[in-house]
Amino acid sequence: MNDPQPQMPTGGHQPLAGITVIDLSQIYNGPYATFLMAAAGARVIKVEPPGGEPLRRRGVVGGAALPFAMLNGNKDAIVLDLKTAEGLAALTDLVRGADVLVENFAPGTTARLGIDADAMQAVNPRLIYASSTGFGVDGPYRTYPAMDLTVQAMAGVMSITGYADRPPVKAGPAMCDFFAGIHLYGAIATALFDRERTGIARRVSVAMQDAVYASLSSSLGMVWGTRNDPEPPPPRTGNRHGGLAEAPYNVYPTNDGWIAIICVGDRQWTRLCSVMGREDLTRDPRFASLKDRVVIMDEVDAIVSAWTGAHSKETAFAQLMQAGVPCAPVRTLPEVMEDENMHARGSLQWQDHPELGRIVIQHSPLRYDGADLLPLVPSRPLGADTDRVLAELAGSQKAKRA
Known part of the structure; x- marks a missing residue:
């Protein structure tokens, strides 16, 4: 817990400098959205439960620790037990000085913990409360648990992936998770812009199912164009064009x-x-x-x-x-991890990670003229920054009372 925090160097004007993000999210989609914010200069405080979030715990299996390092660099790492009064009080104190809170818990979790949007925006009316869900905060599917595989199945991705004479297969990448993460980042950035103009802090949400639909456009075009054919073409086209066009x-x-x-x-x-x-x-x-x-x-x-x-x-x-x-x-x-174009542009970088050794890490795909790419700081050990962050918080609150 007393591991020293490396300095976060800056280069040029970072567009999200001065923005503080409380990151309660886990696995892929929420952490990717907050990684993009950290890469744009925001301070991201990653809050994990005792034992760590699920993606960190997967690290005991083979190379599964790499995804955590890919998505959680440039963030402070603290541990709070939100099931205790002390943990909830600490989170509440953090929220008072934050701009954004990001969560992607299972349906009903935030209400049970007392950290839903109503509770957190009552503490800080300027807080943008951002949620990523599988199927939306409303609608008949809102309580369905969601993982990338299940959303690929429900959203139609699996039905069009593979070959016509074989069973449906999932897309190789976790596309629903990361599509949702990209859209969540866009929603948060839009809400921050709106808050600057109007003073209104919105609640924003992204459904994984919604985020992936537009990517089906070629296949949807084929379905629509052949809807009256007596023998419509097969839905799975292998490596051919999704619309067979x-x-x-x-x-x-x-x-x-x-x-x-x-x-x-x-x-x-x-x-x-x-x-x-x-x-x-x-x-x-x-x-x-x-x-x-x-x-x-x-x-x-x-x-x-x-x-x-x-x-x-x-x-x-x-x-x-x-x-x-x-x-x-x-x-x-x-071969892709060694890609000369991505390494030349800083999109991929070698990193000496204190826990994992020498690894390849991606940078944000988003580039801002006049702002250098921030150096990629390794992901932090579980709870490494808890004492420091809470001490800074206590000192700040003491100064305000004085």
Whole structure:
């Protein structure tokens, strides 16, 4: 508990400097929203229960400690038992001087603990109270427990992921959690802006189900466009376009892996044909337009696969990029962690973490002109800042009374 707090260096004007955030959230979506706030200069005080939040506790399993470090750097770490009078009193004192409180507890938890929006905004009327839920604070699903997997199932993501002749599968990334986290950050930033103009501190909420719906647009377009067809197309299209409206659009084999290729118009198709040495296809009426190629996309994919299969993914990538054909080698996660573009831009950084050793950490994707990227401070041990933060709070309150 007496581990010294590293200094949080600054560079340029940080847009959220001076904003204090009480972070009661856990796992992915809330912590990602508050990480984005910390990366923009806000002071984020992460409040965990005794024993730590669930994501920290997962750290005993293999590499599961890395996600906690990815989402909780640049935050103070304190422990409060909100089931006790002392813990609740300490949180209440913190709220008096805060700008934002963020939570993503299961439905009904905040009311049982006495820390719901009514209670906390009664303590501090300028507090923006932000909640992330699975299915909304109202509506018939409001009491449903939500995890990324269950929201992917309910929201339709799983129904369109995979291949038509196989069972639905989840999307690889925890997309519902992180989509919700991004939207939650946007809601909080919007509410802070509104408070500056009007003095009104709003309650904001984001539902994971809502946050992901717009991303289904291609597949929704196909469903809508074929709603009157006697035999509508299958909902799962594998690596093909979700609306089956592009060809070529797929992942193609190479002699050492895979490469993704897409041609969104006739010009790119012509360039692809030239690279493949198949200029004859540009004169074949069966391939004359995008609409024609979509009709025979199996044949298109077979032709492209025959060419890519004779090359390495990097050779094919280099030739197609030189010709201006959109493509990318399918890279593994170890390759992505070493990505030269992200490291050059500071989007990925190596960090010597006191508990985990040398790790790769992401920075915020949000960039603000005139504000340098803040150095990434490692996530803190459980409760490392409790004594200091509460002592600062007591000193501040004593000064106000004097």
